[in-house]
Amino acid sequence: MSSNVTPMMAQYLEIKAEHPDALLFYRMGDFYELFFDDAIAAAEALDIALTKRGKHLGEDIAMCGVPHHSAEGYFLTLIRKGHRVAVCEQLESPAEAKKRGYKAVVKRGVTRVVTPGTLTEDTLLDARRNNFLAAYATVRDEGALAWVDISTGAFSVLSCDAAGLGPELARLDPKEVLLTEAGEAELRHIVEDAGAAITVLGNAAFDSTNGEKRLSRVYSVGSLEGFGTFSRAEIAAMAAIVEYIEITQKGKLPLLRPPMRETRTSAMQIDASTRRSLELVRGVNGGRAGSLLSVIDRTLTAGGARLLERRLSAPSRDLDQITARQEAVAWSLEHGDIAATVEDRLREVPDLDRALSRLSLDRGGPRDLASVRNTLAQAETISETLPDELPHVLAETAQDLTGQGPLLDLLDAALVADPPMLARDGGFVASGYDAELDEFRSLRDEGRTVIAGLQSRYAEQTGIAALKIKHNNVLGYFVEVTATHSEKMLAAPLSETFIHRQTTANQVRFTTVELSDLETRILNAGGRCLEIEKRLYSSLKDAILEQAAALFNLARGLAEIDLTAGLARLAREENWVRPKLTKGREFVITEGRHPVVEAALAPSGTPFVANDCDLSDESIWLLTGPNMAGKSTYLRQNALIAVLAQMGAFVPAREATIGIVSQIFSRVGASDDLSKGQSTFMVEMVETAAILNQADDRALVILDEIGRGTATYDGLSIAWATLEHLHEVNRCRALFATHYHEMTHLSDKLEAVANATVSVKEWDGDVIFLHEVKRGTADRSYGVQVARLAGLPATVVDRAKVVLEALEQGEREGKQKAIIDDLPLFSATPAPAPQKTAPSEVEARLKEILPDELSPKAALDLIYELRGLVRTSE
Numbered sequence: 033m034s035s036n037v038t039p040m041m042a043q044y045l046e047i048k049a050e051h052p053d054a055l056l057f058y059r060m061g062d063f064y065e066l067f068f069d070d071a072i073a074a075a076e077a078l079d080i081a082l083t084k085r086g087k088h089l090g091e092d093i094a095m096c097g098v099p100h101h102s103a104e105g106y107f108l109t110l111i112r113k114g115h116r117v118a119v120c121e122q123l124e125s126p127a128e129a130k131k132r133g134y135k136a137v138v139k140r141g142v143t144r145v146v147t148p149g150t151l152t153e154d155t156l157l158d159a160r161r162n163n164f165l166a167a168y169a170t171v172r173d174e175g176a177l178a179w180v181d182i183s184t185g186a187f188s189v190l191s192c193d194a195a196g197l198g199p200e201l202a203r204l205d206p207k208e209v210l211l212t213e214a215g216e217a218e219l220r221h222i223v224e225d226a227g228a229a230i231t232v233l234g235n236a237a238f239d240s241t242n243g244e245k246r247l248s249r250v251y252s253v254g255s256l257e258g259f260g261t262f263s264r265a266e267i268a269a270m271a272a273i274v275e276y277i278e279i280t281q282k283g284k285l286p287l288l289r290p291p292m293r294e295t296r297t298s299a300m301q302i303d304a305s306t307r308r309s310l311e312l313v314r315g316v317n318g319g320r321a322g323s324l325l326s327v328i329d330r331t332l333t334a335g336g337a338r339l340l341e342r343r344l345s346a347p348s349r350d351l352d353q354i355t356a357r358q359e360a361v362a363w364s365l366e367h368g369d370i371a372a373t374v375e376d377r378l379r380e381v382p383d384l385d386r387a388l389s390r391l392s393l394d395r396g397g398p399r400d401l402a403s404v405r406n407t408l409a410q411a412e413t414i415s416e417t418l419p420d421e422l423p424h425v426l427a428e429t430a431q432d433l434t435g436q437g438p439l440l441d442l443l444d445a446a447l448v449a450d451p452p453m454l455a456r457d458g459g460f461v462a463s464g465y466d467a468e469l470d471e472f473r474s475l476r477d478e479g480r481t482v483i484a485g486l487q488s489r490y491a492e493q494t495g496i497a498a499l500k501i502k503h504n505n506v507l508g509y510f511v512e513v514t515a516t517h518s519e520k521m522l523a524a525p526l527s528e529t530f531i532h533r534q535t536t537a538n539q540v541r542f543t544t545v546e547l548s549d550l551e552t553r554i555l556n557a558g559g560r561c562l563e564i565e566k567r568l569y570s571s572l573k574d575a576i577l578e579q580a581a582a583l584f585n586l587a588r589g590l591a592e593i594d595l596t597a598g599l600a601r602l603a604r605e606e607n608w609v610r611p612k613l614t615k616g617r618e619f620v621i622t623e624g625r626h627p628v629v630e631a632a633l634a635p636s637g638t639p640f641v642a643n644d645c646d647l648s649d650e651s652i653w654l655l656t657g658p659n660m661a662g663k664s665t666y667l668r669q670n671a672l673i674a675v676l677a678q679m680g681a682f683v684p685a686r687e688a689t690i691g692i693v694s695q696i697f698s699r700v701g702a703s704d705d706l707s708k709g710q711s712t713f714m715v716e717m718v719e720t721a722a723i724l725n726q727a728d729d730r731a732l733v734i735l736d737e738i739g740r741g742t743a744t745y746d747g748l749s750i751a752w753a754t755l756e757h758l759h760e761v762n763r764c765r766a767l768f769a770t771h772y773h774e775m776t777h778l779s780d781k782l783e784a785v786a787n788a789t790v791s792v793k794e795w796d797g798d799v800i801f802l803h804e805v806k807r808g809t810a811d812r813s814y815g816v817q818v819a820r821l822a823g824l825p826a827t828v829v830d831r832a833k834v835v836l837e838a839l840e841q842g843e844r845e846g847k848q849k850a851i852i853d854d855l856p857l858f859s860a861t862p863a864p865a866p867q868k869t870a871p872s873e874v875e876a877r878l879k880e881i882l883p884d885e886l887s888p889k890a891a892l893d894l895i896y897e898l899r900g901l902v903r904t905s906e
């Protein structure tokens with residue numbers, strides 16, 4: 033290194049060398065500073081000023097900085113833009129550094145690396161969503177995905193091959209995925225598709241043998257067997273997660289809950305494009321708005337909201353589990369008064385999971401202590417509100433709410449009602465909790481009163497009424513009497529207490545051991561208060577963390593109760609019913625509704641038209657009907673009802689019986705994926721292929737107008753063959769919407785195919801949508817009428833009608849091609865619409881004629897006259 037590198041810059045470069053892939057936030061006093069390329073990148077991403085600071089190897093050093101107290105917001109912006117941030121703090125005060133030598137540089141070190149998957153700060157997180165960090169590992173031919181939310185400690189793992197990775201990532205929506213180098217090469221596109229950041233770790237991090245040891249150490253167990261039997265790949269994936277947390281949190285581990293082993297067969301399989309098209313947790317725009325989640329969320333706590341999203345993302349396939357959850361919702365619905373009281377309490381419940389996680393990472397504060405206290409207080413009331421007789425799910429969770437009385441009492445006694453954010457400034461421990469603290473506080477706050485008290489005591493003791501305790505900068509506190517009393521003061525017994533300090537012209541000044549003690553104590557009281565509070569903070573935190581496992585269960589219990597009460601309220605408010613789930617293949621929905629479309633229509637007062645669906649015998653319905661009639665809505669609503677039913681919720685219908693659905697596939701509408709260089713048609717075919725290759729006989733498949741992205745006959749043939757495949761090979765339940773009316777003949781040939789249509793009325797050349805689904809076929813598509821409603825120019829609409837008629841006539845006569853060839857070309861200049869043109873002269877003249885009254889001569893004259901009229905208009 034060049035000799036003109038300053039010691040500070042040398043330190044910076046050394047630390048930066050350890051974090052080449054992160055922007056290094058280097059703490060200098062009240063600021064974090066960035067240098068060199070980091071500064072240039074950060075200044076651009078944060079839109080802040082780029083300056084210079086000194087030179088390095090003859091070149092200016094680029095620099096930018098942000099105040100440390102507002103740094104979190106900047107971290108978030110950088111992370112959203114795809115950066116990682118290494119936070120380098122001062123590990124000692126400048127005064128401490130000076131003790132080591134005049135020129136010593138303050139010790140610094142990276143205390144954490146902020147990455148998208150490892151956030152814990154409330155300000156950086158969406159309270160109502162999980163923030164998952166995932167890792168994918170393969171050992172020999174086995175693959176596994178592990179994921180954790182370090183802000184809540186929830187840790188899970190699943191065996192999953194590479195083909196299953198995309199759907200799982202779509203379900204979990206992790207913010208960051210850890211891969212090996214080889215894994216990155218193979219799986220990058222899948223992870224990027226899921227919108228997660230990729231972090232590559234060395235193979236050692238994924239080593240399953242060391243991993244097992246690492247995990248056992250984290251959970252302080254001899255072996256992982258107590259948590260379940262894990263495959264090598266599962267251990268490798270979990271180990272990588274733990275390793276990465278240790279790297280980013282610089283050795284501090286959050287409280288991880290024991291790993292939960294999931295199996296792919298336990299949840300309904302829903303792939304990424306189906307999730308998008310059904311808009312389960314995100315609407316078309318990527319936000320919550322317009323999603324199913326947004327209309328069913330009645331939860332009152334952050335934990336409840338997160339649980340709801342997880343359940344909705346992974347509806348169950350386990351009949352017993354679903355039934356147990358339904359029982360809980362039904363109970364809550366029947367006991368509205370109890371549920372209402374519970375809900376009032378839930379409104380006051382803070383985010384316990386996240387508070388615990390921050391406390392365990394030493395990133396918490398007094399407010400997190402208060403969050404624990406407030407949660408415990410509410411949990412206690414809730415458990416008192418709940419009766420003894422409860423359905424299984426609620427009985428289990430109610431148990432988790434109890435048993436924390438001692439901790440609650442401790443926190444109640446120790447904390448003020450509304451503590452400040454930071455422990456650093458003190459002021460959060462309640463008075464009366466710690467005698468020493470109370471004393472120092474009164475000293476700090478009431479120094480003058482304590483001195484006044486001492487003064488009157490001394491006055492009494494000496495019998496000198498004029499005795500004063502005073503303060504100056506030279507002597508500090510001292511006792512002062514007038515010179516007249518000096519003799520008495522300097523003689524025994526008073527001289528034993530009062531030590532002479534100074535004699536002036538008129539006064540004599542003394543100190544006492546007690547007074548100088550008091551003085552030091554007053555001076556130090558503020559500092560001592562902070563120290564004591566810091567110690568108490570630590571001991572309260574430890575008391576909480578000792579109960580971490582029970583507290584996590586309690587948080588989970590509250591979330592379950594919240595979710596149950598929310599689903600019950602939803603059912604009551606929206607008039608939903610409890611569906612009957614079976615192990616068979618039924619699918620009977622009576623008067624089903626689409627919850628999102630219904631909610632969207634509500635403000636306009638337009639009623640939603642409920643529709644039935646029965647796929648029990650004829651398992652494939654071929655739906656034809658005009659554009660805009662409501663086909664897509666109908667298709668989706670049936671899929672959504674299945675999802676809601678299997679997550680344990682009630683459903684928007686009058687009645688529903690559903691044989692458990694193993695997989696849902698939905699191909700609705702076409703969207704270009706130009707970023708991947710795929711055309712609309714290509715995307716459609718890839719997704720259709722996935723369905724035909726994967727759907728089993730318990731799947732529910734929804735296909736909306738497949739084949740429309742290509743030429744008519746190609747499209748029709750593909751749609752035709754697809755339907756046959758679903759019928760013969762997949763043998764699944766399916767709803768198939770199409771504009772190819774030719775396909776309706778398939779119902780004669782294929783036993784399980786039925787025709788259905790969405791009815792419309794034609795009135796005065798306009799279509800009126802009835803939105804009613806009936807058995808049968810549609811006679812036509814009314815596309816041209818719908819186009820007119822959409823505001824297509826009248827000339828185009830008229831022209832389209834002419835073409836349509838010609839085509840239909842051609843089809844009837846089997847000479848379509850010739851007819852099309854015969855059609856004169858469309859002229860772009862608007863031709864006057866025929867019905868609006870005034871009658872021509874010839875027409876006007878013809879109208880006047882009364883043929884019966886014409887003589888042969890007059891008739892001949894008329895012919896000449898008409899001929900003449902035509903000539904003039906030519």
Ligand SMILES: Nc1ncnc2c1ncn2[C@@H]1O[C@H](COP(=O)(O)OP(=O)(O)OP(=O)(O)O)[C@@H](O)[C@H]1O
Nearest residue numbers: 639640641642658659660661662663664665666803
């Ligand atoms: N059952 C219903 N009750 C009331 N309104 C409905 C119903 N179904 C659909 N609609 C209304 O009709 C609109 C069009 O519905 P949808 O998109 O499902 O039609 P579509 O037949 O799939 O049309 P296209 O074939 O053009 O894609 C919806 O946005 C909604 O406002």
